[in-house]
Structure formats: structure tokens, C-alpha cells
Amino acid sequence: xxxxxxxxxxxxxxxxxxxxxxxxxxxxxxxxxxxxxxxxxxxxxxxxxxxxxxxxxxxxxxxxxxxxxxxxxxxxxxxxxxxxxxxxxxxxxxxxxxxxxxxxxxxxxxxxxxxxxxxxxxxxxxxxxxxxxxxxxxxxxxxxxxxxxxxxxxxxxxxxxxxxxxxxxxxxxxxxxxxxxxxxxxxxxxxxxxxxxxxxxxxxxxxxxxxxxxxxxxxxxxxxxxxxxxxxxxxxxxxxxxxxxxxxxxxxxxxxxxxxxxxxxxxxxxxxxxxxxxxxxxxxxxxxxxxxxxxxxxxxxxxxxxxxxxxxxxxxxxxxxxxxxxxxxxxxxxxxxxxxxxxxxxxxxxxxxxxxxxxxxxxxxxxxxxxxxxxxxxxxxxxxxxxxxxxxxxxxxxxxxxxxxxxxxxxxxxxxxxxxxxxxxxxxxxxxxxxxxxxxxxxxxxxxxxxxxxxxxxxxxxxxxxxxxxxxxxxxxxxxxxxxxxxxxxxxxxxxxxxxxxxxxxxxxxxxxxxxxxxxxxxxxxxxxxxxxxxxxxxxxxxxxxxxxxxx
Numbered sequence: 338x339x340x341x342x343x344x345x346x347x348x349x350x351x352x353x354x355x356x357x358x359x360x361x362x363x364x365x366x367x368x369x370x371x372x373x374x375x376x377x378x379x380x381x382x383x384x385x386x387x388x389x390x391x392x393x394x395x396x397x398x399x400x401x402x403x404x405x406x407x408x409x410x411x412x413x414x415x416x417x418x419x420x421x422x423x424x425x426x427x428x429x430x431x432x433x434x435x436x437x438x439x440x441x442x443x444x445x446x447x448x449x450x451x452x453x454x455x456x457x458x459x460x461x462x463x464x465x466x467x468x469x470x471x472x473x474x475x476x477x478x479x480x481x482x483x484x485x486x487x488x489x490x491x492x493x494x495x496x497x498x499x500x501x502x503x504x505x506x507x508x509x510x511x512x513x514x515x516x517x518x519x520x521x522x523x524x525x526x527x528x529x530x531x532x533x534x535x536x537x538x539x540x541x542x543x544x545x546x547x548x549x550x551x552x553x554x555x556x557x558x559x560x561x562x563x564x565x566x567x568x569x570x571x572x573x574x575x576x577x578x579x580x581x582x583x584x585x586x587x588x589x590x591x592x593x594x595x596x597x598x599x600x601x602x603x604x605x606x607x608x609x610x611x612x613x614x615x616x617x618x619x620x621x622x623x624x625x626x627x628x629x630x631x632x633x634x635x636x637x638x639x640x641x642x643x644x645x646x647x648x649x650x651x652x653x654x655x656x657x658x659x660x661x662x663x664x665x666x667x668x669x670x671x672x673x674x675x676x677x678x679x680x681x682x683x684x685x686x687x688x689x690x691x692x693x694x695x696x697x698x699x700x701x702x703x704x705x706x707x708x709x710x711x712x713x714x715x716x717x718x719x720x721x722x723x724x725x726x727x728x729x730x731x732x733x734x735x736x737x738x739x740x741x742x743x744x745x746x747x748x749x750x751x752x753x754x755x756x757x758x759x760x761x762x763x764x765x766x767x768x769x770x771x772x773x774x775x776x777x778x779x780x781x782x783x784x785x786x787x788x789x790x791x792x793x794x795x796x797x798x799x800x801x802x803x804x805x806x807x808x809x810x811x812x813x814x815x816x817x818x819x820x821x822x823x824x825x826x827x828x829x830x831x832x833x834x835x836x837x838x839x840x841x842x843x844x845x846x847x848x849x850x851x852x853x854x855x856x857x858x859x860x861x862x863x864x865x866x867x868x869x870x871x872x873x874x875x876x877x878x879x880x881x882x883x884x885x886x887x888x889x
Contacts, residue, residue, distance in 0.1 A: 340376035354403075355882040364824060367879060370433060377681065378690065378813045379681060381605075387494070387579060387809070387886065392625055397828075398560075400450060402422070418868075419605060419888070419889070420555065420605075420887060420888040420889065421605050421606070421699060421885060421887070421888065422605060422606045422865075422868065422887065422888050423605065423607050423608065424607070424608045424609075424610060424882060425606050425608070425609050425610070425629070425631065425865070425886065426610045426612070426628070426629050426630045427451075427610065427611050427612070427629070427630065427631045427632075427633075427883075428440075428450075428607060428611075428612055428613070428614045428620045428623060428624075428629045428631065428632035428633075428635055429611060429613060429634065429707075430580065430613065435837045436792065437445070444598055448723050450532055450551065450556070450874075451633075451874075451880075452591060452611055453558065454575070454578065454882070455575055455577040455593055455609065455841050455882075455884070456496075456570050456573040456575045456577055456578060456579070456593065457558035457559070457560065457572070457574070457575055457672070458472050458473050458558065458573070458574050458575050459472060459473065459491075459555050459556060459557050459558055459559060460472060460473050460474035460477075460487055460506070460554045460555075460557075461474065461551050461552075461554045461555040462555065462882075463555065463873045463874050463875065464873055464875075465871070465872075465873060466873060466874070466875050467875070468550075468707060468870055469551050469555065471490070473485040473489060473490050473493060473501065473506075473559050473574060473619075474488060474490065475488050475489070475490050475719060476488045476621055477551075479483050479545075479829075479849060481620055482545075482546040482829045483529075483542055483543045483544075483546060483547075483810065484540060484541075484542055484543075485541045485542075485550060486534065486539070486540050486541075487536055487539050487540075487541070489501065489503060489506065489536060489537045489538065489539065490600065491537060492572050492600065493600045494574065494598050494600065495560075495561040495571065495572060495573065495574055496570065496571040496572070496573055496574070496578045496596055497561050497571040497572070498563055498660055499563050501559050501574060502536050502537070502747075503533040503534070503535065503536055503537060503538060503539045504533065504536075505559055505560065505561060505562045506531070506539045506559055506707040507531045507532075507533055507539060508560075508562035509557065509558065509559045509560050509562070510528060510531045510541070510557060511526065511531060513525045513557050517603070517816055519567040525553065525557065527544050527545070527550065527553070528541055528542075528544075528550075528553075529542045529543055529544040529877075530542045530718075536778055538820065541554075541879050545827060546827050546828065546829040547720055547826075547829075547830075548801070548826070548828065548829045548834050548869040549797065549799045549801060549802065549848030550885070552799060554630055558573070559574065559583055560572035560573070562825060563876055573864070574600070574885075575596070575599070576599045576601060576604045576882070576883075576884035577593035577594065577595060577596055577604070577609060577883070577884065578593065578595055578596050579592070579593060579594075579596065580592040580593060584870050587840070589612060590610055590611065590612050590724045591612075592608070592609070592610050592611075593608065593609040593611070594607070594608050594609075594848045595607045595884070596721065597607065599884070601884065603623055604884040605884060605885065605886060605887045605888075606883045606887070607885060609718065612629070614629075614632065616635075617636070617637055617640050618631070618640055620632035620634070620635070620862070621635070621640050621643055621649075621862065624647075624649050624732055624863075624864055625643075625644075625647045625649065626642070627864060629864070630863065630864050630865045631861060631863050631864075632861070632862050633654070633859070633860075633861040633862075634859055634861075635859060635860040635861065636697045636698050636857065636858065636860070637696055637697060637698075637860050638696055638697065638698060639696065641698070641860060644862050648781075649862045649863070650862065650863045650864070651856060651860045651861065651862050651863070652860060652863070652872075652874070653859075654858075654859045654860060655719075655859060656700065656707050656708070656709075656795060656858055656859075657707060657794055657795070657875060658707070658792050658794035658795075658855035658856070658857050658858070659702055659704075659705050659706075659707060659793050659794075659853050659854075659856055660695075660699065660791070660792045660793070660814055660853075660854070660855050660856075660857055661790070661791070661792075661793055661851045661852060661853045662686075662743075662755075662788055662789070662790050662851060662852040662854065663729055663764065663781060663786070663788065663789045663790075663812055664679055664788055664793065664812070664813075664849055664851060664852065665677070665784055665786060665787050665788065665811075665812040665848060666683070666812060666813050666814075666848070666850055667784060667811065667812060667813065667814060668784070668787055668812075668864075671787050672734070672736045672739040672740075672741065673741070673742075673787065673788065675734045675736060676823055676848070676849065677730045677731075677733045677734040678731065678736055679732070679848075679849035679852075680730050680849055681727040681728070681730035681731045681734065681762060681764075682727075682764070682806065682849070682852060683703075683720060683758055683849050683852050684722065684724075684727040684730070684759065684760065685723075685724060685727040685758055685762045685764070686722065686727050686755060686758055686759070686852060686854075687707070687721060687722040687758055688701035688702075688854050688855060689701060690754055690758070691754055691755060691758075691854050691855075692750055692854065692855050693755035694750045694751045694753070695748065695751045697749065697858075698752065698857070698858035698859070698860070698872055699854070699855030699856060699857055699858055700853055700855055700856045700858060701719045701854070702719060702853050702854070702855055702856050703717055703718060703719045703720060703802065703846065703853050704717045704842050704845075704846055705793060705800075705803045705842065705851065705853060706800040706803055706804075706838075706842055707846065707856045710795065710798055710799065710800050710803075710832070710841060711798070711799050711800060711831075711835050711838065712799065712800020712801065712804070712841075712842060713800065713802075713842075714837060714842050714843060716839075716840040716843075717842060717843065717846050722758075722884075724761050724762060727762045728762050728763070731762055731763060731764070738763070738765070739763070739764050739765070740764070740765040740766075740767065741759070741764060741765070741766050741767065741787055741788050742766075742767045742768075742769050742786075742787045742788065743756075743768055743769060743787075743788045743789070743790065744769040744770075744777065744780070744781075744786045744787075744788070744789045744790075745768075745769075745770060745771070745777075745790040745791070746770065746772065746774055746777050746791075747770065747772075747773055748770070748790055749768070749770060750789065752766075752770070752790070753768070754822065755790075756876040758769060759888075761885070769786075777789070777791075781812075783811055784810075784811025784812045784841075789817060790854075792857055793806075798875060799838075799843065800838040800839075800841075801825055801826050801834075802824065802839055804822055804825075804838065804841050804842065804845065805822060805826070807845060807851075808823075810820055810850075811848040812844075812850070813848070813851075815844060815845075815848055815850075817844060818844045818845060818848075819843055820836055820843065821840050821841045822838075822841045823842060824837050825837035825838045826835075837854050867888055867889055868886055868887070868888055869886065869888075869889055870885065870886040871885060
């Protein structure tokens with residue numbers, strides 16, 4: 338605890354040294370991706386204004402981080418005894434206790450993952466939000482580019498009492514790829530076969546080199562093969578299990594209790610109570626009334642100001658997604674088919690003003706890849722608004738009295754700001770709000786909208802996942818981009834992989850297929866006093882392994 342502020346000791350790799358002032362745009366800081374969100378089936382998009390983000394980014398940037406950042410955690414010396422915390426009340430957007438998607442055609446929310454990561458575990462875990470560490474596997478090797486051999490942790494018990502073996506790992510991976518366990522996701526898509534080499538060894542063969550496999554395995558939970566009920570919490574190996582008698586459908590609360598036979602050691606936070614406020618305004622009220630200890634997913638400037646005024650501690654979470662204007666460069670008759678015209682739009686828009694108009698927290702950016710994700714290119718700078726140059730490009734395009742239609746969901750203020758800015762260069766922008774999210778997603782994915790605004794995240798902490806959605810996209814098509822991205826996805830060498838991803842980003846930027854506006858910044862509010870915790874899991878929620886939280 339900080340003796341001067343009486344605030345919790347929050348350890349986060351991206352927390353600034355100076356306090357964050359809600360209501361202002363914090364400085365950009367290195368951060369991990371995705372964010373634990375699962376994208377829509379047709380195209381990986383999510384609208385960041387919605388509390389339930391729709392791009393599952395719970396995984397990590399596979400081989401790159403394994404090659405360059407992986408290391409075992411070093412013990413941290415403490416000056417005082419660690420004490421248990423009897424109960425932590427956590428507010429999140431929503432969630433369930435299923436390790437996989439209840440419906441193969443649905444998506445998992447951020448809340449799902451925040452809860453699942455306490456009950457279920459994969460072969461790989463996270464440290465500090467951007468490093469892979471062993472979890473249910475103790476080590477791994479690559480005999481060749483398409484083969485991975487994992488040594489399993491001994492004496493791991495499922496909550497059912499069974500001991501985990503390679504049979505359970507094979508069962509989990511094979512069933513994860515089965516339709517009943519959510520084949521609409523991409524996390525098992527590159528796994529060709531799983532082979533048991535010994536009771537404590539499993540071989541995974543991929544369909545060609547996959548530099549992001551570790552990230553995929555970080556979100557693939559291992560469950561008890563003796564119990565075929567996919568969502569039964571006794572299938573897990575994690576530090577928590579469902580409290581007997583808990584019925585979320587009646588109480589609206591998911592209550593987890595410590596599993597005292599946990600292989601990782603003593604579980605310091607003895608009970609977790611997850612509830613689901615309707616929005617961040619209600620979450621803020623519950624924090625102020627001391628009815629919650631933690632609420633994540635704050636992004637609205639006005640709400641953050643109210644927390645600051647109430648002396649509620651907040652921490653900035655890693656920026657894991659980008660909000661952008663999607664330009665349909667293939668729509669017949671649209672001025673967006675003209676490159677000079679698209680370049681003019683990029684120079685006419687004022688990113689800072691757009692962020693302010695949105696009422697959300699963000700940092701200006703000009704590429705799809707946030708700074709911490711492998712593939713981010715520091716040479717792609719954010720252009721300054723230049724009306725004179727933008728007008729010259731409009732003249733160069735030869736397009737007279739251009740008109741565009743901008744579609745979005747609940748972004749009227751931002752839309753009106755963009756309308757004003759483009760009017761300065763002679764472009765008429767018509768606003769087309771679409772209330773139904775599914776309809777909006779579908780129309781963007783099918784290339785039916787001329788210009789749209791949404792948020793975009795990654796399912797693995799690697800730029801290949803973000804960029805892949807623009808390969809043979811209905812809104813954009815560039816054979817050179819496709820070729821470079823294919824090469825990146827087939828290159829397991831870390832340096833070459835990153836270089837190719839950066840080249841793909843440069844092509845996308847030069848073509849102005851999208852106009853990125855900002856990385857989306859989220860915050861967690863806390864009223865826990867004297868608690869020591871580390872943010873390890875990349876997420877727009879707090880992203881902690883709760884069992885490690887202790888009181889000094």
C-alpha cells in the first residue's frame with residue numbers, strides 16, 4: 338500500500354509512473370493485444386462501445402514472445418507476511434463458467450474468459466500481460482517447424498479428483514476442434530493432429546508452421562476426459578471451483594471458492610463473487626457505495642472523472658484494440674475506389690477531436706496494430722490534419738461534389754465531428770446509425786457499407802491475426818498484401834515473421850484501406866485496500882490470476 342494515498346499495490350507492466358488522470362488521454366504505453374475477445378464469425382470486428390467486446394483476444398503472440406521474452410518468474414522478496422483475503426467482489430460485463438463456447442456459432446465475452454481463467458487452465462499461461470510461461474505444460478520443444486512436444490506438469494488434479502494425463506490433453510484439444518465445442522473459432526484451426534508420446538508427453542502437429550501456436554494454446558482449456566459435460570466446473574484444474582449451491586440464473590452472481598488441492602500452491606483470495614452491472618455507470622456507483630471491490634472496463638471520460646472525484650483508485654489496462662474507419666475500396670460508384678480521395682480523407686480527419694467527440698479514452702494511431710503487438714511498425718506515423726493538402730488531393734482525384742455514407746452503432750457525436758471535418762474539404766458525409774449490432778457486423782463483413790466505424794482487436798497477440806481479416810476482404814483486395822501476409826504466417830523465424838508483418842501493415846497503410854483513429858484505453862476501478870496483485874492476463878478486464886492476490 339502506498340502510505341500517502343492508501344491505494345492498492347497494483348503491479349502492471351504498462352502502469353505509468355505518474356498517476357493517470359481520468360478525463361484526459363493517457364500517454365501511449367507498451368501493451369499486450371487482444372484482448373480477450375472473440376471476433377464475429379465472418380470478419381473479426383467488435384464495436385468498442387459495447388461492454389461485451391466481440392473479439393476474443395485472450396491469447397498471445399506465440400513464437401515471438403517464446404523466442405524473445407519467455408522466462409520463468411523469479412520469486413519476489415517480501416518484507417511482510419502474506420495474508421488471505423476472505424472475499425473479493427468483482428463486477429464485469431457478463432460471463433459464464435463454460436470453458437468453451439456454449440454455442441458453436443456464438444462468441445465468448447471478456448467476462449467469460451475472466452471467470453474461466455480462474456477455473457480452467459491451458460498448457461500455457463501468462464506473466465505480466467506479454468510473456469508466456471508454463472502452466473499445465475512445464476516445457477516444450479520444436480523438433481521441426483510443424484511439430485511441438487510438450488512435457489506435462491506432474492500430479493495436477495482436476496476438481497473431480499482425477500489426475501491429469503496426456504489422455505486428457507489430447508481429449509481436450511481434439512474436442513476443442515469438434516463442432517460441439519465451438520469450431521467457429523480459429524484457435525484450433527492450425528492443429529492437424531495430437532499424439533500421446535507418454536503419460537506426461539503430448540505431441541502437437543500443425544498444418545504447416547504456426548508462429549502463434551502458443552497463443553492459441555493459452556486459451557485452449559484442458560478438461561477432465563472422464564467427464565464429458567463440457568461446462569462442468571469440476572472439469573477444471575484451476576485455483577477455484579463453483580461454490581456448491583450457486584445458481585447464477587437465479588442470483589445473478591457467480592460465486593467461486595478456493596480449491597485447496599491446487600497444484601500451484603496456496604490460494605490467498607478465498608472466495609470470488611462475480612456480478613454483472615448493466616454498464617460502467619452502474620459499476621462506478623457500486624464501487625462508490627462499497628458494494629464492489631473491483632470493476633473493470635471503464636472507458637468513458639465522464640465516468641472516470643466521477644471516480645477520480647470520489648477518490649476511487651484506477652489503473653490503465655493494456656491498449657489491445659484499435660478503433661477505425663473501414664473504407665470500402667471495392668464498392669462500385671463510390672469515391673473510395675480512388676486512392677487520392679482516400680488519402681485526402683486520412684489528412685482531413687483530426688484524430689484527437691474524434692477521440693474527444695467519442696467520449697471515450699484513446700490514443701491516436703495510424704495502423705491496425707497497437708504498439709505492443711509483434712508486427713507494430715514505428716515507421717507508420719500518425720499524420721497531422723492538413724486541410725490544404727487534403728483539398729489538393731481531392732482536386733487530383735477529379736471527383737466533383739463527393740458524397741459518402743458513414744455507418745456506425747451509437748456513435749452520433751463522433752459521426753457529427755467527422756461530418757464537420759470532411760465538410761472542410763468539400764465532402765458531404767451522410768450519417769447512417771445502425772442500432773442492431775448483428776446487422777451492422779454482417780453488413781461490414783459482406784462489404785455492403787461504404788464507410789463504417791468500429792473497433793478491431795486480435796484473437797492472438799500477433800499482428801497476423803489482425804491483418805488476416807483484410808486478406809481477400811470484400812472491402813479491400815491487394816494480391817501483394819495477400820502474398821506478404823501468407824509468407825509471414827508460414828515463417829516461424831521470429832525476426833523474419835515480424836518484418837513481413839510490418840511490410841503487410843505498410844501496404845495496408847499505403848492503400849488507405851482503413852483509417853485507424855485510436856487505440857482504445859480501458860481502466861479498472863478498485864476499492865481494495867492493501868491488496869497486492871499483478872495483472873498477468875492480457876484483457877480489457879483486470880486480467881489477474883485472483884488466487885495470487887494477497888493482503889499485506
